[in-house]
Amino acid sequence: GESVGLHLPTLSVQEGDNSIINCAYSNSASDYFIWYKQESGKGPQFIIDIRSNMDKRQGQRVTVLLNKTVKHLSLQIAATQPGDSAVYFCAEISFHGQNFVFGPGTRLSVLP
Amino acid sequence: EPEVTQTPSHQVTQMGQEVILRCVPISNHLYFYWYRQILGQKVEFLVSFYNNEISEKSEIFDDQFSVERPDGSNFTLKIRSTKLEDSAMYFCASRDQNGIQYFGAGTRLSVL
Numbered sequence: 001g002e003s004v005g006l007h008l009p010t011l012s013v014q015e016g017d018n019s020i021i022n023c024a025y026s027n028s029a030s031d032y033f034i035w036y037k038q039e040s041g042k043g044p045q046f047i048i049d050i051r052s053n054m055d056k057r058q059g060q061r062v063t064v065l066l067n068k069t070v071k072h073l074s075l076q077i078a079a080t081q082p083g084d085s086a087v088y089f090c091a092e093i094s095f096h097g098q099n100f101v102f103g104p105g106t107r108l109s110v111l112p
Numbered sequence: 113e114p115e116v117t118q119t120p121s122h123q124v125t126q127m128g129q130e131v132i133l134r135c136v137p138i139s140n141h142l143y144f145y146w147y148r149q150i151l152g153q154k155v156e157f158l159v160s161f162y163n164n165e166i167s168e169k170s171e172i173f174d175d176q177f178s179v180e181r182p183d184g185s186n187f188t189l190k191i192r193s194t195k196l197e198d199s200a201m202y203f204c205a206s207r208d209q210n211g212i213q214y215f216g217a218g219t220r221l222s223v224l
Contacts, residue, residue: 031211032211034212034213036215041217042217042218043116043203043205043215043216043217043218044155044203044215045215046212046213046214049210049212089154089155093211100145100157100160100213101157102147102155102156102157103154104153104154105154
């Protein structure tokens with residue numbers, strides 16, 4: 001069936017370094033993808049999204065890359081800060097947002 | 113900034129009891145969702161709701177579950193007879209016109 005998964009369950013980076021979190025998806029018909037951040041005890045928080053007709057989208061300190069050829073999505077965080085420590089989920093969404101599938105999540109730990 | 117609010121933050125109940133989890137979606141959103149997250153696991157889709165009816169539901173959303181929008185602001189999830197395995201975080205979300213879902217902080221349900 002359709003699934004969204006993550007290559008790395010945990011990622012530790014030094015404060016100030018760049019982080020790259022990866023996600024693989026299987027439904028090539030998905031319309032767009034979202035990265036969410038979930039801090040302990042809180043609900044998922046929207047970070048950035050990308051439409052299926054795009055390859056790259058940049059936010060303030062984040063960049064999402066979409067490689068449809070290999071069905072791969074990545075989230076790059078520049079100059080990682082302690083406040084970036086959280087679990088990051090990718091999610092794929094089909095037409096009308098009715099099929100919304102989360103990946104299992106990657107825990108990002110920022111080391112001082 | 114508008115946000116999705118959920119109450120209570122923690123609900124403790126005995127097995128077999130009925131619980132109602134409450135959500136107030138963002139006011140101009142039209143699509144509403146319930147998800148659950150068992151401790152340490154990924155977020156799972158339960159049900160989506162639009163125009164006062166269920167538009168999609170997962171296999172988790174069996175006859176013990178129901179949703180309702182009793183008035184113009186609340187969106188509720190009812191579990192008729194709770195089981196131990198219903199213990200989880202339950203997240204409500206509402207969706208904007210761009211398809212992005214915004215999540216509440218969740219209700220932790222503990223079934224004893």
